[in-house]
Amino acid sequence: DLVVSIWPAVIGTRFASMTQAVSFEEGILTVKVKNSTLLSLLEAHEKPRLLNKFKEKFPQVTFRNIVFRIG
Secondary structure, X not given: OHHHHOHHHHHOHHHXXXXXXXXXXXXXXXXXXOOHHHHHHHHHHHHHHHHHHHHHHOOOOOOOEEEEXXX
């Protein structure tokens, strides 16, 4: 899936090695993260920016949410 494959470019080099997009279904992108601290940071501070970047790159696709999971 193109959305999953472009994740490293969207998240940026700072977090790319600590995260992995695993699926995109029904407008929800699921991302595995290395630890709870990173999960909290992404959830609280980065999620709106990431959703906006995806909406800019894929205007024809509906993005409802990004779900972060420890894994």
